[in-house]
Every structure is written in C-alpha cells, then in structure tokens.
Amino acid sequence: MSVTKNTPDFPPLDALHSLAAAQHGDPFSVLGLHKHGNVPCLTVFRPDAAKVTVLSEDRELDLTEHPEVSGVFTGTVPDAPYRLRATSAAGHSWEFEDPYNFGPVIGEMDEYLLGEGTHQRIWKVLGAHPTTHEGVNGVHFAVWAPNAKRVSVVGSFNQWDGRTYPMRLRGATGVWEIFIPSLVEGDVYKYEILSNDGTVQPLKADPVGFGSQHPPENASVVRDIGGYGWHDDDWMSERSGHNDRTAPISVYEVHLGSWRRITAEGNRPLSYKEAAEQLVQYVADMGFTHIELMPISEFPFDGSWGYQPVGLFAPTIRHGPPHEFRDLIDAAHAAGLGVLIDWVPGHFPTDAHGLGKFDGTPLYEHADPREGFHQDWNTLIYNFGRTEVANFLISNALYWLEEYHVDGLRVDAVASMLYRDYSRKEGEWVPNVHGGRENLEAISMLQRANTITYGAQPGIMTVAEESTSFPAVSRPVDTGGLGFGYKWNMGWMNDTLSYIKTDPIYRKYDHHKMTFGLHYAFSENFILPISHDEVVHGKGSMLGRMPGNDWERFANLRTYYSFMWGHPGKKLLFMGCEFGQPEEWNHNAQLNWAAAAQPEHAGIQRLVRDLNTLYREHPALHMADCDPAGFEWIEANDSDASVFAWLRKGSGDVDPVAVVCNFTPVERTAYQLGLPSTGKWKEILNSDAAIYGGGDRGNMGAVTATSAPHQGQPASAEVVIPPLSAVFLTPDR
Known part of the structure; x- marks a missing residue:
C-alpha cells in the first residue's frame, strides 16, 4: 500500500484552537470529512494519539498533526468510506470509526x-x-x-x-x-x-x-431496554378489571431494600429476580391484590428511600438491571398481582450530578428559590410551567407504564405540588397570576399526565398522596378534576390512628374520630393507607402504638385492621404491619421475620390474610367502596360502649355484610344489633378467634335475626361482641 502525507489549510486556525480548548459549539462543522473547494479534507482531534492514519479502500494515509494545535490531525483524503487508526506515543494502536463521519440520528x-x-x-x-x-x-x-x-x-x-x-x-x-x-x-x-x-x-x-x-x-x-419477552398478555388484557373502582384492591406497600435480606451474603437486599420469587409468592399467599413499590427510579442516598430520585428513567441498580426489574413485574402478573410504583414528580435533589442547573442555568427548576427550592427536604422544585419540563415528567410517567408494564403510579407529595405556599411563611412564596396560592402550572401538568397516561394505557391507575382537602382529586379532568384514579384518605388515617392509640376508657370522648370519615368517604375514590410514613420517625410500629397489656395491644390491632377492611375504601398496608412487627421500620435492616413466627404475630398475619380473602370473596365489601349506596350505618352513636356497626352492600342480588366493632376490653354478650332481614346470619369472621390469638369468644358460627325492629333496621339479633374485637356477618343462604 502507498503511504502519503499532506497538510491542508483547512479548517481555520481559530476553529482548531477553540476545538482543542473544548470551547467549540459546532464540532461537526470542523471535524470529519468536509469539502474545501472541491478537495475532501479530513480533520480528527485525538489528544491521546501521536499519529492518526486513515484506512480507506486499498490505501493508508497518515494525517498530519497540526503544528500549532496539538492533537489535531488533518489531511486531504479520497471521498470514500474510511476508518481511522490511532497510535499512541508508546506505540499502542487501535482502530475505530470516526463519530464525525456520521449523519444525525434524530429524525x-x-x-x-x-x-x-x-x-x-x-x-x-x-x-x-x-x-x-x-x-x-x-x-x-x-x-x-x-x-x-x-x-x-x-x-x-x-x-x-x-x-x-x-x-x-x-x-x-x-x-x-x-x-x-x-x-x-x-x-x-x-x-x-x-x-x-x-x-x-x-x-x-x-x-x-x-x-x-x-x-x-x-x-x-448504557442499557439496552428493548427486546424483552413479556409473558403477561392475559394480565394486560384484563387488568382494567383489577384496577376498577368496583374491584377488590388491597395493596401491600414494599421498600424492596429492607423487606428481606440475604444475611449469609453481607446482609444484601434481594435482587429483582429473587423478589420475583419470594416477594411475589408471599404477597399472593397473603391475599393482597397489588404490590406497591416505593420509588424504583435511581437515587443517590439510601436514607431518602428513593423519594429524592436523580435517574427518573433508570430502575435502581441496587437490585439488578432493567430486564430483571421486568422479571419482577412479569412474575407478579403471572401470579395475578398488579404492580404500582411510587412516582416522584414534585422535586429532585441538589446532588451535583443531577438536574440542578443542568446546562448552567436553572433549566428544570425555577430560578427563584421561593418557587424552586423546597425548604422541608432541601430539594429543587420542577418548573412545571416550562413546556419541556412538564413534558419530561409526563413522558416519564408513560415510560414506566409502557416499557415496564407497571399497572399504576402512586404520585408522591401531591399537596406540595398543588400549593405555592406549601410549608412556607408569608413572604416566602410567589402568588399565581391571579394572586392565589394554587400552583396552576403543577395542576395543569398533573391533569395532562393523567389524561395522557389513561388515554395511552387504558386500565392503569394513578393514585394521589394528597393530604389536604383539595377538591376533585380523583374526578375526571373534563369535569374540573385532577384526573387521578384514586386518592389516599389521609384524614381517615390520622383520625383513626389518633383514636386507636387512646386508652379504651377514654375512647368514648373521641368516638367521632371513627365516624367523621364517613361524611366525606365518597367525595373521592379513596384508598385507606397505613403506609411507611406511619411507622417511622419516632412514631413507633403499629403494634407499639396500641394501648394496654400485651393481649390488649394485639387485640386492639386486630380490631383496627378489621375496622379498616370493613370500612369503605380500597386498602393499603405497609410491609411488616401485616404481622404486627414490634419495632419501628428500619430501612437498613430486613423486617423482623423472627417475630412473624411467634404465635401472637402469626395470628395478626393470618387475620390479614383472611381479611383479604373475605374482602375479595364478598362483593359487598368491595364493589361499592367508592359509592355511598354501598354503605349504611347501623349504629354510629354508641360512644359509651365504643361500638360501631354498619352494613356494606353491593348491587343486584349481592348479599350484604354487617360489620360490628367493639373498641373496649368489655365483652358485649347480648348486643342487640339491627339487621336488614330476618333469618340466620353467618359469622364469617371474628377477630377474637383463637387462630388469630384471641379468646375464641363469639356466636358459635351464626346468629338468628327476628322481626324485632332495632337501630332503624326491620330485624335484629342478639350478638356476642368479644372484648376488643370485630365480627362480620352475612345472610346464610
């Protein structure tokens, strides 16, 4: 082969200096093959090379290093396909394609x-x-x-x-x-x-x-996210039925890093593939219908639990690469479980490698800290009014639903997005264009996100963690709502937890806390949440906040869970709560599975499993969760006895279910309970059953209602309500 050398007078010297100083904004105008006049001229910048050779057809051409700009190699070359070979000062050579010989990819x-x-x-x-x-x-x-x-x-x-x-x-x-x-x-x-x-x-x-x-x-x-072989066609075609307002929805919330760990391997968390077996099998066995994973998007700090994400499009590598996260979703769908992930569009951390001042300007965030800095979390707030930023977030929502077959998104901290004065004093926030406190841009973004995701992926659900009384969160956008499918009922959670931690002798003074939620229970499509937020930051565990001796604490918790599962609204329970973990949740350690094996805790676990089964199998307990026609008080005012009783109803020929709860340690041996029909009513669940750790007191499997009207009902029966317990009854057909 012939070897020649030459040096053209193109490109201009100032462009080469700019290129070598990493200052040139248009490198494709300098690098690669360009016509100078009619002469093809090639420019290559390789500061790591002592020599660059062009390999073209049957010849080699050594480019000439520019005498004034180190690392720049130039030469006139044939106008033909070529490769490059670089040789270092130490004599090491490597061949490569010239990136500046390729046209644009984006269409x-x-x-x-x-x-x-x-x-x-x-x-x-x-x-x-x-x-x-x-x-x-x-x-x-x-x-x-x-x-x-x-x-x-x-x-x-x-x-x-x-x-x-x-x-x-x-x-x-x-x-x-x-x-x-x-x-x-x-x-x-x-x-x-x-x-x-x-x-x-x-x-x-x-x-x-x-x-x-x-x-x-x-x-x-670099990850190739294409080419995954899904096996969930049946689930995807049917999932709208699993997510519907009339469906039984019972969600198990999971922090994947601390659900279970492999102690023999340095206490590492489960991989996605291990979770696809162990977690999926456990959740299915417990009778839950959905798994909700705390944020999966990549995040730098373990202590944020994922709520300060940096890589919104990257499943965290802590448990494996993207395809293995898909393995978890696929396995859940095979087991008949939906999967939700927590989505965090409200803010992002200030880590230097993240989105803050991404191109040297406040690109994703507001420039004004009164709008762009979150004081509670020391994070930056997205500029929801910037079209590209809102589109970035909406596209990300769609990404998880389409690429990973996620069945829904639980949107974190919605209240902080809706109000410009959220957690701010006067003078620390900027009013909207009308002088108000609502964040109109965030509202618009959330409405668009719900409209686009539901339109593109019918059958999914979006869930708002919204802690205020902002109206119509779970109502359609075209009627003025935010367009979410469901909303967490934070008011119900706060009121009922405040009640249940009170000594039973004083509960009659807080009786209204258990009934107040029914005044607004159907204003939204509610999910009743006992989430991770209720078992951290010194709040203790669910079991730990129950009053009384050991037996009373377990009985209180069993009654509370029974009240929750009998109450209108979909259910959500954080991991560990299902067996009454004695300690507060610690994200650095696995759940206390040793406690779960102890009889009292195993009893709580079995009760939750049976409540889930009951909830699924009796349509009256779920099909009208979001409809006032599905609920009727039997007894809402017996504060002295701390007894609550109500009916759950479905439509058509669905049998009603009567739920009665006794929140005192006093047994009610012949409580006159109004019922809608005479005859035998089966006791389909009693939280005092011995299999749950109770005293096995109850109604011998059934009660008989006579035509004696009581509590506004045409019939009634004498019912045994054990101390600190709940009883579920339905007609025996």
Whole structure:
C-alpha cells in the first residue's frame, strides 16, 4: 500500500484552537470529512494519539498533526468510506470509526416535537441507545441542554476527556446528539457541559439514562431496554378489571431494600429476580391484590428511600438491571398481582450530578428559590410551567407504564405540588397570576399526565398522596378534576390512628374520630393507607402504638385492621404491619421475620390474610367502596360502649355484610344489633378467634335475626361482641 502525507489549510486556525480548548459549539462543522473547494479534507482531534492514519479502500494515509494545535490531525483524503487508526506515543494502536463521519440520528418529526416540547415518548429519542446507524454498531446519545455552549459525552472510553466527543446541536430544539461507534451496553458515561458563560459544569448523569452505577458511584450506564419477552398478555388484557373502582384492591406497600435480606451474603437486599420469587409468592399467599413499590427510579442516598430520585428513567441498580426489574413485574402478573410504583414528580435533589442547573442555568427548576427550592427536604422544585419540563415528567410517567408494564403510579407529595405556599411563611412564596396560592402550572401538568397516561394505557391507575382537602382529586379532568384514579384518605388515617392509640376508657370522648370519615368517604375514590410514613420517625410500629397489656395491644390491632377492611375504601398496608412487627421500620435492616413466627404475630398475619380473602370473596365489601349506596350505618352513636356497626352492600342480588366493632376490653354478650332481614346470619369472621390469638369468644358460627325492629333496621339479633374485637356477618343462604 502507498503511504502519503499532506497538510491542508483547512479548517481555520481559530476553529482548531477553540476545538482543542473544548470551547467549540459546532464540532461537526470542523471535524470529519468536509469539502474545501472541491478537495475532501479530513480533520480528527485525538489528544491521546501521536499519529492518526486513515484506512480507506486499498490505501493508508497518515494525517498530519497540526503544528500549532496539538492533537489535531488533518489531511486531504479520497471521498470514500474510511476508518481511522490511532497510535499512541508508546506505540499502542487501535482502530475505530470516526463519530464525525456520521449523519444525525434524530429524525425530522422527532426534532419538531422535541422543539415544540410535546414529544410524549422522549425516551425513544433522548438518552443512550445501542443501535446500528449507517451500517455500524454503536450508541446514540442525545440530551436536552438548550443553554449550553458545548456538550460532550465522557467516559472511560475517552478517559473522561470533554475535549473528545463533543456533540451536535439540533437547531432550535436545544437537543445535542452524537453517535459513537463501537460503544456497547454497559459502558459508563456522563455529560460534560460548558455553559454559555464559559463555565464547565460538574459532570452530569443522563436525565433520560436507562441505567446507573451502583451508589455511591453515580455515572449513567448504557442499557439496552428493548427486546424483552413479556409473558403477561392475559394480565394486560384484563387488568382494567383489577384496577376498577368496583374491584377488590388491597395493596401491600414494599421498600424492596429492607423487606428481606440475604444475611449469609453481607446482609444484601434481594435482587429483582429473587423478589420475583419470594416477594411475589408471599404477597399472593397473603391475599393482597397489588404490590406497591416505593420509588424504583435511581437515587443517590439510601436514607431518602428513593423519594429524592436523580435517574427518573433508570430502575435502581441496587437490585439488578432493567430486564430483571421486568422479571419482577412479569412474575407478579403471572401470579395475578398488579404492580404500582411510587412516582416522584414534585422535586429532585441538589446532588451535583443531577438536574440542578443542568446546562448552567436553572433549566428544570425555577430560578427563584421561593418557587424552586423546597425548604422541608432541601430539594429543587420542577418548573412545571416550562413546556419541556412538564413534558419530561409526563413522558416519564408513560415510560414506566409502557416499557415496564407497571399497572399504576402512586404520585408522591401531591399537596406540595398543588400549593405555592406549601410549608412556607408569608413572604416566602410567589402568588399565581391571579394572586392565589394554587400552583396552576403543577395542576395543569398533573391533569395532562393523567389524561395522557389513561388515554395511552387504558386500565392503569394513578393514585394521589394528597393530604389536604383539595377538591376533585380523583374526578375526571373534563369535569374540573385532577384526573387521578384514586386518592389516599389521609384524614381517615390520622383520625383513626389518633383514636386507636387512646386508652379504651377514654375512647368514648373521641368516638367521632371513627365516624367523621364517613361524611366525606365518597367525595373521592379513596384508598385507606397505613403506609411507611406511619411507622417511622419516632412514631413507633403499629403494634407499639396500641394501648394496654400485651393481649390488649394485639387485640386492639386486630380490631383496627378489621375496622379498616370493613370500612369503605380500597386498602393499603405497609410491609411488616401485616404481622404486627414490634419495632419501628428500619430501612437498613430486613423486617423482623423472627417475630412473624411467634404465635401472637402469626395470628395478626393470618387475620390479614383472611381479611383479604373475605374482602375479595364478598362483593359487598368491595364493589361499592367508592359509592355511598354501598354503605349504611347501623349504629354510629354508641360512644359509651365504643361500638360501631354498619352494613356494606353491593348491587343486584349481592348479599350484604354487617360489620360490628367493639373498641373496649368489655365483652358485649347480648348486643342487640339491627339487621336488614330476618333469618340466620353467618359469622364469617371474628377477630377474637383463637387462630388469630384471641379468646375464641363469639356466636358459635351464626346468629338468628327476628322481626324485632332495632337501630332503624326491620330485624335484629342478639350478638356476642368479644372484648376488643370485630365480627362480620352475612345472610346464610
């Protein structure tokens, strides 16, 4: 082969100096093959090379290193396909494709939608995608940084040197892209961003990255999220029935890092694949219908439990790569379980590698700390009014539903999003355009998110953790609502927990706390939550807040759970509560499974299992959870006895269920209970049964109602209500 050398007078010297200083904002105009006049000229920048050779057809051409700009190699070359070979000063050689010899990857329609800020599936375009482009394998990178002067991809593949692999700006979109040949899944990368004022920002993780390093390392990792072989077609076609307001929905909330650990292997948490077996089997056996996972999106600090995420598009690597998270979802669906994940669109942490001042400006957050800084959590608040930011969040919601077959999103801290003065004193917040406190931009974003996700993925559910009385949270957007499917009933939770921790002798003074929730129980589609927030920060465990001696504490908890499962509203229980874990939850350790094996705790666990079974098998207990026609008080005012009794009803020929609870340690041996019909009523659950740890007192399996009217009902029966217990009755057909 012939070897020739030559040096053209193109590109201009100032452009080369700018390139070598990592200041050039349009590297594709300098690097790669360009016509200078009619002469094809090639420019390569490899500061790690002493020599660069062009390999083209049957010849080799050594490029000439520029005499004034170290690392820049130039030469006139044939206008033909080529590869490059670089040789280091030590004589080491490697061949590679020139990234600057490839055209753009992002198409015109994607570019238009990105520029408009309405691309609903930005993950299809942004992020790092292993792909074949112009016949060559590699990775396409794209990131939104509209105020940057220069953006580069850096990683071990270029010694984290921002001078190499600067990206191409796609017009007015603010999106930078580059295709880098030969990179593969598993490569680690970040973005080096030069702001418009010439400041190099801290290296940034990819906002749309699909994988991350294991914390405390925080770079993004190239992950191929395509090609998973789902086996859940039947579930996906039927899931709307599982998530409907008329369905039994009983949710087991899980912090995957502390549900169960492998003590023989350094106390590590379960992998996604291990959870696909152990967690799924346990939840199904316990009779729950759904698993809710606390935030799965990648987060840097374990102590945030995932509620301060940095990688919104990356399932945390703590339990495995993305496909293994899909294994967990697939296994849950095979077992007939829906999966919800907690979604955090309200705020993000200030970690240097995160979204804060991403391109040197407050891009994702508000510039004014009165709008953009969350004082409670020392986090940054998204600028919901910026079209691209709102679209980023909505697209992320859709991403989890489409790419991972997640069945729903529980949206965290909605109240903090709805109000501009949330947790702020006067003068610390900015009113909306009408002078009010509502965050109109956040409201609009949530409405759009619900409209788009329900429209794109029918049958899913979205759930709002909203702690105020903001109206119509779970009502359709076209009637003025926020469009959520369900809302957590925080008022019910606060009132009933306040009641149950009170000594029974004083409960008659707080009787209203157990009945007040029925004044608004059907104003929203409610879920009754006993979540992780109720067993942390010094609140103790559910069992620990029960008054009395050991027997009374367990009996109180059994009665409370029975009250909850008999009450209108879907159910949610945090892990460990189902067996009455004695300690407060600790995210650094697994649940106290040794306690779960003790008889009293096993009794609580069996009761929860049976309550779930009862809830599923008796339509009156679930089909009208969100409908006032499904509830009727029998006795709401017997404060002296601390007794509550009510009917749950369905439609058509569904048998009603009568629930009666005694919240004192005094047995009611012949309590006259009004019932809607005469005849035999079966005792289908008694929380005082010996199998639950109770005294086995009750009604010998049934009571008989006579035609003696009582408590507004046409019939009545004498019922034994054991101390601190609940009894469920239904007609014996």
